Amino acid sequence: MKEVEGAGRGRPKLGDMPLAPSFAVMLRTEDNVRIDAAHTPPREPGDLGIVLAHGFTGSLRERPTRRITHVLSGFGGVVSFDFRGHGRSGGESTVGDLEILDLDAAVRHARAIGYARVAVVGFSMGGAVAVRHAGWRGPGPGGRPRGGEVDAVVSVSAPARWYYRGTRPMRQVHWAIERPLGRWAARVGKGTRIRKGVWDPVPLAPHEAAACISPTPLLVVHGDVDAFFPLDHAHQIHDAAGKPKELWIEPGYGHAESAATPELVRRIGRWVVANS
Template sequence: MPLAPSFPVTLRTRDDLRIDAAHTPSRGAGDLGIVLAHGFTGSLRERSNRGIAHVLSGFGGVVAFDFRGHGRSAGRSTVGDLEIWDVEAAVRHARTIGYRRVVTVGFSMGGAVVLRHAGIVGGVDAVVSVSAPARWYYRGTRPMRQVHWAIERPVGRLAARLGKRTRIMKGVWDPLPLAPYEAVAKIPPVPLLIVHGDADGFFPLEHAHQLHDAAGGTAQLWIEPGYGHAESAATPDLVRRVGAWAAARSRPQDGVYSS
C-alpha cells in the first residue's frame, strides 16, 4: 500500500529557529491532529517514521517534524531541553490549520520531550510517550554509553553530524532541565499513555515504571512483549493501537476526559 501523501511545512519556534516539518492530512477523524516527535538522530524522512505517520493518519492528521539540529531543521540539538519549543511550534501549527484536538506522540528522546512539553508548556489533549527515559544521564546499557560518547566527545559529535546529519550542542546543560519523571507529575488530568518494550536495549523497564509512578495512578502503561526500542521496532499493529487510544482519550466526555 502506498504511503499517504504529505506536504512540506516550515515551522518557527518561540526562540526563532526554523523547523522542517511535514503535514499528512487525516484519513480518519477530521478534528484530530497528531504531532509526531522522533528519537535522537532520527528524522521525519526515515522510512520508519514515514510508516508511522501513514498509520497514524488513519486516525487524524499528522504533523511530523525534525527536531532542532536534525536533518533540515536549523540550530543544534540540546538533547531534550529546548526541544519543547519545537513540539510547541508543531502543536501551534496543528491548531492553526484547524485541528481542534491535538495529541503528541514521541519516541525515545521525542518521548521524553513530549512529556516535558506537556508538563511545562501544556496545551495538548493527550500525550503518548514511547520508549522514553525517565531521568537524565542514564548509562546503564551499552547503547546509552555510545549515545553519551556521541554527545560529550568532539569526535562523537563529528560522527553524529557526518553519519546522521545531527548537530549537537557543545558543553553541558546549565541549568539542568526538568527530568521527564518530574514533568510527568504536572501532566494530569491530561490523558497520558506510556509505552515500553520488555526487550528495549536502551532503557530497561524501570524507566517506564518510574514514569508511570510519577503520574500518581492517572497514566496508562503498556508493557509490550518482545518490543525493542523506539520507531525502528514499532509494528503497524502497535501504532494502530496508539492511534486508536489517541482518538478515544483525547475526546472530552461531558467536559471530563475519558479514562
C-alpha cells in the same frame, strides 16, 4: 509543496503499504529556530491532529517515521517534524532540553490549521520531550496562555531521567554527545548537529514533569527487550504521573520507531482517539 509519496520496499515491521501524501511546512520556534515539518492530512475528515516527535538522530523523512505517520493518519491528521539539529531543521540538538520549543511550535501549528483536538506521540528522546511539554504550564509568546497544551500524550521508549549510562547503547550515545569525535561522527553519519557544552540549568527530568501532566491523559509504552532503557524508566514515568494514565509493557518490543509494528501503532492510534 508536496512531499514524496508512493510505495517502496520498507522494513518488514511496517510492511510495504503505500505512504500517505504529506505537505512541507516550515515552522519557527519561540527562540527563532527554523523547524522543518510536514502535514499529512487524515484519511477521513476529523478534528484530531497528532503531532509525531522522533527520537535522537531520527527524522520525519526516515522510513520508520514515515510508515508510522501513514498508520497514524488513519486516526487523524499528522504533523511530523525534525527537531533542531536534525535533518533540514536549523540549530543544534540539545538532546531533550530546548527541543520542548520545537514540539511546542508543531503543536501550535496543528492548532492553527484547524485541529480542535491535538495529541502528541513521541518516541525515545521525542517521548521524553512529549512528557516535558505536556507538563509545561508557563505563559506562551506575548504572555498569552501557552498554545502547546495538548489533549493527550503518548510516550514510547522514553528515558525517565537524564544521564543514564546503564546500557552499552546509552554509553555510545553519551560518547556521541560529549566527545568532539562523537559529535563529528553524529554529524557525518546521521546528519545530527549536537551542541557542545553542558546543560545550565539542567531541565526538569521526564519523571518529574510527568507529575505535572494530570488531568491530561498519559500513555506510557515500553518494550521488555529495549536495549537502551530498561523497564524501570517506564515505571518511573508512569508512577510519577497522576490519573488518567496507562502503562503498556510490550513483549518482544525493542526500542522506538524502528521496532514499532503496525499493530502497536494502530493500538496507539485507537488509544489517542479514545482519550483526546
